[in-house]
Amino acid sequence: MRWPTRLLHATAAQPHAFRSLATPVYRGSTVVFDRVAGIVDDWRQKDGAYSYGLYGSPTVLELGARIAELERAFHTFILPSGQAAIALVYLALCRAGDHGLVPASAYGPNRGLAADMLKGFGIEIDVYDPAIGAGIEALIRPNTRLIWTESPGSATMEVQDIPAIVAAAKARGVPVALDNTYSAGILFDAFGHGVDISIQALTKYIGGHSDVLLGSLSVANEALYERIGAARTQLGLSVSPDEASLALRGLQTLAVRLERMEKSTLEVAHWLAARPEIDLVLHPAFPGCPGHEYWKRDFIGSASVFSILFRDEMPTDAVSTFVDALELFQMGWSWGGTTALVMLYPELKRADRDYAGRLVRFNVGLEDPADLIVDLARALSVAREKPGP
Template identity: 65%
Template sequence: MHWRTRLVQPQTLARGGFASLAVPTHRGSTVLFERQADVADDWRHRDKGYTYGLYGTPTALELGARVGQLEGALHTFVVPGGQAAIALVYLALCGAGSHALVPHSAYGPNKEMAAGMLKRLGIEVEAYDPLIGAGIAALIRPNTALVWTESPGSVTMEVQDVPAICEAAHARGVPVALDNTYAAGVLFDAFAHGVDISIQALTKYVGGHSDLLLGSVSVRDAAYKDRVGDTFKQLGLAVSPDDCSLALRGLQTLGLRLERLEASALEIARWLAGQPGIATVLHPALPSCPGHETWKRDFSGSASVFSVLFDDRHSARQIEAFVDALRLFKIGMSWGGVTSLALVYPALERPGRDYAGRLVRLNVGLEECADLKADLAQALTAMEQAR
């Protein structure tokens, strides 16, 4: 055999049997078959075997299986990000002429998709009060194909009565999806509380270090597995095995990180609640948060992200000065990583509420609480001096 041919089609020369604690990172698009009769193009790896790298290498499938095991799911699909997970659910369950419901407090790009692409496709998405509970029954129509929940809600942190919403929706034959990113799939048991499909931005707590983009869609039964899976295949939602490898590593420390993040965020939230100029601290574990009693009933813990509403004697410019003065808290979107973050929401839309640029979302990282309090204190001083 010519040396150039050997370069293209090498034999494996290294000894086998390498046992490692790390999951191997399998990169590949083409899957080889023993016989022509074995060739298939199907995402159902468990039944059909591997057919094409687009549907996931063993690295991605291992990540999906481990996330699904944590959530108690029948099957978990790994997708390129949290927004891809949201899109996959919408496009799997909704079609032209259908109607969906989404809480006002949902992740902003979810609502942007509703007003943009989904509207162009003839799918009507109606926003509802996140605290509506069983009252959602009055909003369900004959063509309602999906009810979205997100608990706690993005930025304003409302905790939804997910079991009541599920009961009302299921009575009308409507599936319920939950954005369960805040709970990392473990602080709230989505399927035990009646949810049909649970999504996460694995970018946040599972990744844990602000260096990857991934999402997951977990389903409770075979009917949703097939429906989501067929749409997953048609959309070509391939993921990087390298990112999956990082997420698998993140899972190993998720328990420790969540424990530390919860304790630190609660300490910072309680400290801020006692500072002058703070109107409300929106942390699900504090009574000041809408839906706090529901959180106590349904959740096993809290996470790293919460919001602070400054009182109305402060201007939007002062709030911006507060964020700009922070040193340890970096200005940035996303959350769930090891670094503390802050972001002001100057144009937050919530029916009946005008936050007037006075709402700041904080993500508490793994820094020492004493240092974070000192940083917040000096920024509060800088805010008072700004005019």
Template identity: 50%
Template sequence: MSSKHLQTQLIHTDYSAPEGFATFPSAIHHASTVLFKNVAAMRSGDWKEKNAYTYGLHGTPTTFTLEARLAEIEGGAHCLLAPSGLAAIAMVDFALLKTGDDVLLPDNVYNPNRELGKWLSADFGITARYYDPLIGAGIAELIQPNTKLIWTEAPGSVSMEVPDLRAICAAAKARGVLVALDNTWSAGLALRGFDMGVDIIMQALTKYQSGGSDVLMGALITRDRALHDRLSMAHMRLGMGVGADDAYLVLRGLPTMKLRFEAHDASARKVAGWLKARPEITKVLHPAFEDCPGHEHWKRDFTGAGGLFSVLFDAKYTEEQTDRFVDSLKLFKIGYSWGGANSLCVPYRIQAMRRNWKDAGTLVRFNIGLEDPADLIADIEQALAAL
């Protein structure tokens, strides 16, 4: 019988569960405070080396496991987790850029990344310039002595142009400039970014890795240890961390990710092919289709396409009419993001988003979920009648 008072017994126990428990799911380790065996262990642990546990913010077995698995999927060596994809993007910028530096972003970049670029320019003295996503080797002419980072997105998550990553990376390496890739569209499954010459891969794990439309998380993956260390310092200084329960949800989604991605891909091609024959639609912006800008790069570098694509409505339809089309959909819900089981649809004012956009007509982006594609086509057909 314990000699401790009841209140103390409620906090301190001599019991330890027996070792040897094994299951398929990874264990969930909740922690802010991490306990050390003794003072020597406390002083010898190095959070940067990940050879010991020092504080919950710097990792637990749950987050270390997720980082290792994400690095394996991308063919990388190191991984850092962030509370969202945008947080991961910001971590790259604050790790690698300082006042007087220059960063290049594609004109079709994820809009929060564009807004972050504007903020860097307005408040931090870092110039952010935007380039044609199909510029390829021509980006060499834009690289200045103070250019430190080039962002890429393959493809653009709204207008779907597929860049020539190999050419951009070759031009950047010749001038000693780092290249970061937003590889969320392919989930690291259909594009091997490091093989293209990319230095940093960003993933929004909110999408296919989770698959449940219920997690916000991002990741940065690298091969180079010195670059990883620079990102790690920003990770620490900005206080980036993710909860164990969210990390577990992403780990739970990984075993089925490839199967889900392929199902999204197959259904999306069916729906996109049907839309291509509709008179209301002037363009289907799907990288696997030959007339999508940059298709030749997709064909050379990618092995799949996932569930996200966009279309352009005939310019004779007003914004009011295309809004009515979106509102009339029943299976498709209105919402951002992709990679979940439920299909989504969002109209964009693309002419206001892009500097040199030449096409007229409303752009509407579809995320094809895991519903039967025949039902999705029927839903689109009845909504087109509302035009």
């Protein structure tokens, strides 16, 4: 062979006996076959029957297998983001003329997708009270194809009675999907409580370091595996093995991070609950949090994200001053990483309450909680000194 050909068809190779604690990063789009008889074109890449990189490399499939093992799922698909996982559930299970239900406390882009794109596709999604429990039975129609749950809810932290919703749904043959990101697939046993589909934004706790965008979609049975898998293939949803390797790394420290974050978060939240400026601490482990009794019954712990509601006497511009004055709490979306975060919701409303401008959400990271409390105390002092309107 001439040298340009040798560059592409080298015979040099290293032995394969190298063993490492880290999963190799397998990159590749094209999968090569030894014989014509061995050619396959199937998204079900298992038992070594790889066909194309779009369907997942060994790195990506190992991440899915580990999450499925963690959640005790039939199978887990890895997707580009948590929102991609949410969209795939809708697009795989709903068609024009179908109906679905989503809680008012759900992740904003979930509700946005329902109100915009899905509506354009002729799919009707109604918003329901997250505290509805068994009462959801009255909202189920003959054409209802999906019920979303999210527990705790985004920002306002409502804990849902998932077993009651599941029982009502199963009686009518409707699958229940859960955004289980808060629990990292651990603190709440989705499949043990009868949920059919569990999604996570792996960007949060499993990635764990605010440097990866990934999602997972776990299913309870083979029928959902086939339906979701076919839809994922048709949509061309693929992820980078490099991103998957970061999530595999994050899994190794998930237990110690969750334990540390829970302890620190409770310390910070209890300190805030005693402050005169705060009307309510929305933390699932606190009795004042909606659905606290379900958290006590169904969860094995709490995580790093919670919200506070300032008293009515605190002007909204003073709340903004408080957030601006924080130094250790970085201002940014997302949560679940090692760094403390804060976010103000200036226009947040629920059917029974207007939270606009007074609700602040925190993610407590791996900083010393005493330092975070000093930061909060100083910012509250700055906010109190702000002149009134």
